[in-house]
Amino acid sequence: MKFFIRIATIAASFAMLAFALHLTTPISGAQNAAFHNAPASAKSAKNPFQGQDAEAGHSVYQNRCAACHGPAGEGAGNIPSLTAGKTQGASDGELFWYITKGDLNNGMPSWEGIPEKERWEIINFLRVLGGSKPGSPRVRLSAEEAVATAAEAPAPKAPFTDYRYEKPGVTRKITLADLPEPFATSSSGNGPQVVARPENAWLQVPAGFKVELYASGLNDPRLIRTAPNGDFFVAESRKDTILVFRGITADGKPQQTETFATDLHHPFGITFYPPGPNPQWVYVGNTDSVVRFPYKNGDMKATAPPEHIADIPGGSGHVTRDVQFSLDGKKMFVSVGSASNIDDPDTTPAEKNRADVLEFNPDGSAMRVFAYGIRNCVGMALNAKTGELWCSVNERDALGDNLVPDYITHVQEGGFYGWPWWYMGGHQDPRHKGKHPELQSKVITPDVILQPHNASLGMTFYDGKQFPKEYAGDIFAAEHGSWNKSVRVGYELIRVPLHQTGHATGEYEDFMTGFVVDNGHVWGRPVGVTVAPDGSLLVTDDGSKSIWRVSYTGK
Ligand code: HEC
Known part of the structure; x- marks a missing residue:
């Protein structure tokens, strides 16, 4: 209309x-x-x-x-x-x-x-x-061409992989030494065609876990976060709406569903303030502002209009904004992705204060840059063990199938993560040759290097009691899946084992796979992940427009 x-x-x-x-x-x-x-x-x-x-x-x-x-x-x-x-x-x-x-x-x-x-x-x-033009990154595969591409493609060379080889429980580790040269392969336009879930298609998880469909028929389920009282808040970004789900019935469905707020502006991040069991506010990251609603445990509908807390850079490009508080509640972090793939912020006003994690006082005052050169930190989470802020990050495209890896990392205050002039390992982006030599040695190597083009979105630390002991404190992250890779990769939930140390070793593990039909078609795309009060995981999926629940039964 x-x-x-x-x-x-x-x-x-x-x-x-x-x-x-x-x-x-x-x-x-x-x-x-x-x-x-x-x-x-x-x-x-x-x-x-x-x-x-x-x-x-x-x-x-x-x-x-x-x-x-x-x-x-x-x-x-x-x-x-x-x-x-x-x-x-x-x-x-x-x-x-x-x-x-x-x-x-x-x-x-x-x-x-x-x-x-x-x-x-x-x-x-x-x-x-x-379609393709020789020497250009503009190669578009139709779904049919993509299917044929995968049929002909050799097995990927480890540690790189693709959907054909993703399997629950497989551990992977990518290091800087594994990175190819820029343009080692051409760059693909291989966005998925999303289809209905084929009959018999289901998600795979490691032995002892099971997957159920918690909710379906949603509009655009993106970030999901558990409130201190155990309710689930879900951002439907395109619908400008926040939903609330309560409880899990005996047959694995919500006991109650409500619309918490509407008329937001492409909401994504959701967090409760102050941290702890009795919040007074729920904060929401719109694409160009942070707002908050008065909130007390049990509210399923906003009781007042949103209060504007801070303007944040909006505009074109990456639209998601996650919001988190430091454990002591003194700092508010807002992640703001870049406006472009690799535009130079020196000469592109639209990139000002983007590709950053910004820091504010909880009332929205005193904005400063907490960390920079983080192209698009879509999901943030606080590590309860160390108090560190962590990011799940989408890196840049169009340098070939296996560059530049996405990553998950703890974020250092004042830290520089490379974008757009450099990338991990002090490599200069060939499209910015000769620029900012003084920054080369400052580029931080992220804790966990993921498959390039994975589109790593929401993340959470597992603080539940249901999964086996070795999962305590581990990270789960939703990999929305690639468009810029000839044989697609991602489209899975991954686990990053921290071995109860609070720190990553660089490894990650395929945890829930099965969203891909073939190289041209997928039926689901995971976005957000949260831990339910009973210790199961809830995973939003904006491909099939549903929420999945993963629980451990030991069988
Ligand atoms: C309301 C329908 C409509 C929309 C919306 C529309 N187009 Fe068109 N477009 C047409 C029609 C009809 C023609 C053929 C005009 C003619 O016969 O010369 C056309 C022609 C074109 C052509 C020339 C193709 C050729 O073979 O000569 C291009 C390029 C094009 N459109 C691009 C776009 C782009 C880009 C957009 C979005 C920004 C867009 N169009 C949106 C109806 C539309």
Whole structure:
């Protein structure tokens, strides 16, 4: 609905422009080879965002273009395909010119109303839709091509892996010495096609554990967090809503479900303040602010409108914001991902105070940067044993299948984690050659190096009593799954064993797998994970739009 209203407004304003153009543009003579008669200046215009994370344009494309051109640019009826032919033959500049002006008489709206950057980003994404161009990171596999790719692909070389070899209980360890050179392979556009869970498909966990479906039919379940009284708070980011689930019935379902709050702004992070058994507030990380609601144990609906606590950098790019308090309740941490794949913050104002963990007083005052160069810390958790803040981080794309690894790490105050000029091990990103030599030695090696492109999202420390003793204090993290890898990886819940020390050794373990149908199709994508009062784990999944429960039965 919203979508069509917007189109209508843009279309109406373009109608007037088109009229003016019509009067002043001479009728062109013979057809030339230019795309929709684009002027020569359009053809040669350079895409300032060429080579950057094509995924940035994905959501804009879905919101603005997919309704007509199809989710994969396939076209329909008299709406042209964008994956081949004319569009892929046009230069970026010609496409920019055409998209900006539209062709209202023929049903193509003008997009001059959306920011220039977004128009360029859509074009990057159109290239992904269009398939490979030699030497470019824009390689898009259709679901069918992806299936064939995996059929032909050799087994991955350890310690790297892919979905075909993920198996509950397998331990993995990646070290800096394992990292390939940048561009050792080409870079793939291999986003999944999400399909309904096939009959008989189920999740696999180590022996002694079992998986049940706790809740289904949700809209967009993302972060999940357990309140001190044992209720489960779930952010439905796209719906701007926070839900609350209470209890687990004998057949493994919620006893009660409520909507805690609506009309938020892409909420993600949820945390309770002050820390301890009797919170007075629940804090929520919107994409551009932190707000809080008065809260007492047992509330399932907000009793007052949200109070604005702090503005945080919003805008395009990574939209999730997690919020956590230090164990003593004196510091509030907010994780803010980058606006882009690898834009230089020195020259890109939109990157200011992004790719950081920010620190505030609990009332939202005195913002400072706690740690920087963390491209996208989606999930945060406090380690009760050490008091340290930990992050689950998405690293950058388009350097090849096995670069740059995602990671999970404790976060050092003032620490620099590399982005965008460097990456782990003091490696310079080739796209920022020669910049910031003084930072090379400062790049911190993260505690646990994960598979590149895994998309590591929510994390939690296991403080339950149900699992065997060796799980006490371990980390569980949700790996949403890759798009930038030729054979997909991730799409699993992992365990990071801390061996009761509070510290990681660098290893992690596949824990719950089975979301992938084949290299082109998946039926689920884990996002958040939390520990229930009975010691089971609840895992949100925005692919099948449900919540899974993993418990230990010993059988
Ligand atoms: C309301 C439906 C609609 C929407 C929304 C729409 N388009 Fe179009 N688009 C069309 C139609 C219809 C045409 C064919 C116009 C013609 O016949 O010349 C077209 C043509 C195009 C072409 C030229 C293709 C060719 O082969 O000549 C490109 C490129 C394009 N659109 C890109 C986009 C992008 C990018 C977006 C989103 C920002 C978008 N369109 C949104 C309807 C739409």
